[in-house]
Amino acid sequence: MIWHRDSNRREMPWKGEKDPYRIWLSEIILQQTRVEQGWGYYERFLKKFPDVRKLARASDQAVLKCWEGLGYYTRCRNLIHTARHLAFDRQGVFPNTYEEILQLKGVGPYTAAAIASFAFDLPHAVVDGNVFRVLARYHGIRTPIDKPEGKKQFTALAQRSLDLSQPGNYNQALMDFGATVCKPQAPACTMCPLRSTCVAYRDKTIETLPVKSPAKSKRIRWFYYLLPTWNGKIPVRQRTGRDVWTGLWEPPLLESAKPLSFKMLRQKMDQVFPAHWPATQKGFEWLTHKQVLSHQTIHGCFVECRLGRRPDWSTDFQWVNHRQLSRLPFPKMILDHWKHSPSNR
């Protein structure tokens, strides 16, 4: 705590904030996200949606567009849901107990403890990646942190360690400490005020803690996006289901587990998206991108051409011009394609 007081705090736009709306917003943005990455998003959200009623009244589309590029889009859909719940069912009043906060969609044990302690000075310890790491090293605990037993053990330990006289401050300090001193790689043990009593430092096991189960290998997918322009417009539809990028928009898509030859692709195009496609490969522009996600690798092949007639596909598709397109949220890979594609104006 003295370490934290003495100029080791990381300044951030939401630090010291007492407005539960702002704290909630910042914590949702920061889930599994680096502070530097979330910073700009937080400021843009606050500018566009200064209070929970503004956010609740906005269209799904406008909010998702604001979230575009940040990833884990379920967070954004839950943010919208909870904003409307707060504004319309609770007259804009944020719940002020840990249990009630935990009930909010998109709010789990970490976020509930963060809001409870920062906004309401309630004695709940946060347990995030930083806290897992600091506690595992300091106490030399080898229980895997990504299993129920580990979560239980570390949560109990964090709660016991909490400074009840200043829970918010303590939570901030522990996370800052983990982010700047007790780092995942190359921790600054020589600068660490706790090294004389740190079990992992004594046992030289810093690099092996915390214990995590090994990552699974990534699934590989091939996405063939069809980009026909007709009358200056292209067809797009919103992704549904429980797959990646749900809620974002995309052009007609043919998916394959393996790369397709042009001949195979052309066959599928005629089956799934019948149209007056060009007869040969020369009628198409063909560009590929690769995006590595945390759990899968997606190869995006963008196949562009001009059509003389508008095809009669599912009504899910909207044919939109550039201006309409710019208001819709898209996955980064598609945005990158349009940014770099020579045919895009």
Next chain:
DNA sequence: TATGCGTGGTA
């Protein structure tokens, strides 16, 4: 309860 969900930085 094991698994899936994005993107970007770093070694």
Next chain:
DNA sequence: TTACCAAGCAT
């Protein structure tokens, strides 16, 4: 290039 990780959560 690849692996790891980041203020986690829902299902």
